[in-house]
Amino acid sequence: MSKPFYKNKLAGSYGVxxxxxxxxxxxxxxxxxxxxxxxxxxxxxxHENVTTENLVQVSPEEVQKALLGF
Structure with missing residues (x-):
């Protein structure tokens, strides 16, 4: 997946x-x-509607660790 990943700081969810x-x-x-x-x-x-203040860009490794545990 080539798009950067983001984390919704309020919900704790990940997405693009x-x-x-x-x-x-x-x-x-x-x-x-x-x-x-x-x-x-x-x-x-x-989908989630978010504001820029609630988003932080994260690495693919962080997403894998959070969702897959490794």
Missing amino acids: LEGQVFSSQSSFLQLRLVNAVGGMVELSHQ
Whole structure:
């Protein structure tokens, strides 16, 4: 997976950025979540709307360790 990974600091979830969502009051970034499937990290069908203040870029190794335990 070539996109950088991000962690939602509030929810503790991991994902990749997929775009922006605009509402009448504000705009959010759309984080497509990743999960562990069969010993690999894969994109899920779940999304979270997040703000830049709640995101931190993380390494693929951190994502693997958090989701797969190694």
